[in-house]
Amino acid sequence: MLYAVWTVKHKPKSLSEIVGNRESIQTFVDWVKSWDQGIPKKRAAFLYGSPGIGKTATVEALANEFRMEFVEKNASDYRTEDAINHFAGLASQYRPLFGGKRIILLDELDGLTGTTDKGGVKAITEVVKTAACPIVLISNSAYDQRFTTLRNYCLLLEFKKPPVGEVMKHLTRICSHEGIQIDESALRFIAQRSEGDVRSAVNDFQMLAQGKKQLKYEDVSWLGYRDRQDSIFNVLRMILYGKTCLSAKRAVDMADVDIDMLFEWIYENVPAHLTDPHDLTRAMNALSIADVYRGRIRSSQDWGLTRYVIDFMTAGVAMARQNTKASGWIPFRFPGRIHSLSISRADRAMQLRIGQKIKRKSHISAFRASKQVLPYLKIIFKSNIEMATGIAKWLDLDREMIEYLGGSEEKAEAIIKQMG
Amino acid sequence: MWAEKYRPKTLGDIVDQKEIVERLKSFVRSRNVPHCIFAGPPGTGKTTAALCLTRDLFSDAYREHIMELNASDERGIDVVRETVKTFARAKSIGEIPFKVMILDEADNMTSDAQQALRRTMERYTETCRFVLCANYSGKIIEPIQSRCAPFRFSHLPREEHDHFLKQIAEKEQVKLTEEGAEAIFEVCGGDMRRAINTLQASASLSKPVDAKVVFSITGKASPVDVQKMIKTAMGGDFIEARKQLRDMIQKYGVAGSDIIRQMHTEIFRTDIPEPLKIKLAEAVGEIDYRLVEGSDEEVQLSALLAKFVEAGCDAKK
Numbered sequence: 107m108l109y110a111v112w113t114v115k116h117k118p119k120s121l122s123e124i125v126g127n128r129e130s131i132q133t134f135v136d137w138v139k140s141w142d143q144g145i146p147k148k149r150a151a152f153l154y155g156s157p158g159i160g161k162t163a164t165v166e167a168l169a170n171e172f173r174m175e176f177v178e179k180n181a182s183d184y185r186t187e188d189a190i191n192h193f194a195g196l197a198s199q200y201r202p203l204f205g206g207k208r209i210i211l212l213d214e215l216d217g218l219t220g221t222t223d224k225g226g227v228k229a230i231t232e233v234v235k236t237a238a239c240p241i242v243l244i245s246n247s248a249y250d251q252r253f254t255t256l257r258n259y260c261l262l263l264e265f266k267k268p269p270v271g272e273v274m275k276h277l278t279r280i281c282s283h284e285g286i287q288i289d290e291s292a293l294r295f296i297a298q299r300s301e302g303d304v305r306s307a308v309n310d311f312q313m314l315a316q317g318k319k320q321l322k323y324e325d326v327s328w329l330g331y332r333d334r335q336d337s338i339f340n341v342l343r344m345i346l347y348g349k350t351c352l353s354a355k356r357a358v359d360m361a362d363v364d365i366d367m368l369f370e371w372i373y374e375n376v377p378a379h380l381t382d383p384h385d386l387t388r389a390m391n392a393l394s395i396a397d398v399y400r401g402r403i404r405s406s407q408d409w410g411l412t413r414y415v416i417d418f419m420t421a422g423v424a425m426a427r428q429n430t431k432a433s434g435w436i437p438f439r440f441p442g443r444i445h446s447l448s449i450s451r452a453d454r455a456m457q458l459r460i461g462q463k464i465k466r467k468s469h470i471s472a473f474r475a476s477k478q479v480l481p482y483l484k485i486i487f488k489s490n491i492e493m494a495t496g497i498a499k500w501l502d503l504d505r506e507m508i509e510y511l512g513g514s515e516e517k518a519e520a521i522i523k524q525m526g
Numbered sequence: 527m528w529a530e531k532y533r534p535k536t537l538g539d540i541v542d543q544k545e546i547v548e549r550l551k552s553f554v555r556s557r558n559v560p561h562c563i564f565a566g567p568p569g570t571g572k573t574t575a576a577l578c579l580t581r582d583l584f585s586d587a588y589r590e591h592i593m594e595l596n597a598s599d600e601r602g603i604d605v606v607r608e609t610v611k612t613f614a615r616a617k618s619i620g621e622i623p624f625k626v627m628i629l630d631e632a633d634n635m636t637s638d639a640q641q642a643l644r645r646t647m648e649r650y651t652e653t654c655r656f657v658l659c660a661n662y663s664g665k666i667i668e669p670i671q672s673r674c675a676p677f678r679f680s681h682l683p684r685e686e687h688d689h690f691l692k693q694i695a696e697k698e699q700v701k702l703t704e705e706g707a708e709a710i711f712e713v714c715g716g717d718m719r720r721a722i723n724t725l726q727a728s729a730s731l732s733k734p735v736d737a738k739v740v741f742s743i744t745g746k747a748s749p750v751d752v753q754k755m756i757k758t759a760m761g762g763d764f765i766e767a768r769k770q771l772r773d774m775i776q777k778y779g780v781a782g783s784d785i786i787r788q789m790h791t792e793i794f795r796t797d798i799p800e801p802l803k804i805k806l807a808e809a810v811g812e813i814d815y816r817l818v819e820g821s822d823e824e825v826q827l828s829a830l831l832a833k834f835v836e837a838g839c840d841a842k843k
Binding site: 373377378383384386387389390391393394397398400401402404405406407442443465467468469470471472473474476477478479481482485486489490493494497500501 | 822
């Protein structure tokens, strides 16, 4: 589970693990419990508040703690008649024949957009009116005009951003699970930066801390750099969610990074934000055409072609969105190609040193040798001392290199002994 | 290492790339060499051909007339200004009035450095001829391309590949089975450097080299493979597939041209409706061409991966 996302891995399992919003949570619990005494006046609870503060987590933790049958749906699934009938069927039973009590969550109500989904809200309202089991609705805002009627049938519960101290509590819990030691100043820095968005705090924290045992203030302070670059997020939003070609193209003027860096940001973030396969293909194709023009600029040195690079990497990507709905809050990620932490610096240095030795003997760059030849040498050095001895001599490797390739001191000892 | 030990020494030793070798031999006969670009995938004999050419030209004294520079280690403009220029302008003594500069992996040079190189090539043509080796000729700036004789290297065909490996196996007293040779060809696809390295690593296990041994070796040398990546993409997980692609390129140094060739083979093996296969083949061809043009490997190949995600999704309908 090395690559598990921490927001999922460390999701609160019980209500006590949720930070902040004690009052709202208590009201919510009381309401759910009241179902045991018969159907309450309000048959749905409407949880609203800014992204990443634990609305969904609260419902999940509650269902887990009370051992309820938990049905989770995305609101935007309910736009066909079949789906709505299915939903109504589910909602008509509190104690199904098999399994415990049932609770239904309809997440991301704000995902229902525009006129096409008008029917969706209406259908959901109808089901809520007659529901026989608790229904939970979640949205960033409850006061959207579309929800006016629906609101009347719901228990409204506002979720607020938890204070810094509470966010720190949550991060501390993750630290102890992951066995990471962290300075309080570093913890406070991450918590403060998140401005109450616990999910983004955890995402930031994972990016900084994964694979480390210890985290100091210096390790996290570079995030401040990202703060100054905050505009890059706005730029990305304008491109990935742009409605017109012009608005997406205009984003480039706002970016304070150069075109190549902006390209990397877009390239990194497209797949998470355009999840429909056809949209994704269109967006990636637009990026690949932009890249073709970068190549043409390089070989022809005609910088005028830059305008086409911009067209495709901005407007091309924006126009790719045809099916994917904006849904919830998806974090923007720092370009991974640049931030590649695949191997440690010490490893890389050693590989390059051996690469230099190979280069001297075999007409291949040290860089390429370290990638393409070195893996084979590792196998040879681990499995055949005689062959390894010959190669070590020929390449003039030192003890450290032999140990690195052989993987152990004993192997290195045996090889060096043979070398005489 | 065997890859070096069995590298052909003269043009006559080179078994494949017949048209290219013939043209190079004619250069030797006329004692004149133009500037050249050797373009083609890794392990197809570009550097070898360049080395053989100079050796045939200058015979024993070749070391004094040749300089080998690796652009991916020394790719900056300073290197071109200093090292290359110094070597290029010095007059050479002997029957042939010029020296040969081999610029390996020239497509990794920055375009500034290429501009500088272009001027150097022009000014010192009398005293120095350049052989540029590159995976993609498209990454060489046009002014340089137009000054060079182009040579396009391609992967060794199966027979030549097997023949060469068997010769090595015989001399090293290693038992290489028919299936073993086939397995090496399947994974390395005619990249001779990788093929010979794979053979040597397999032989180091002191067992007959059969398909099982070969696959276990290549599995260790590069744990992510194209087949797995395509499966991931077809299953709909683009982000993971792109990560695997990134690992292949960055961590294990697999060439984009190799990846795309294997992707092409895989299309016709996957279980999707027939019309989708030809649609994918069209996409692969287009991306392949974009790579040759000199575009970014990861960006292009991941655009192609997206098409596989799409196909995987369409196939389910």
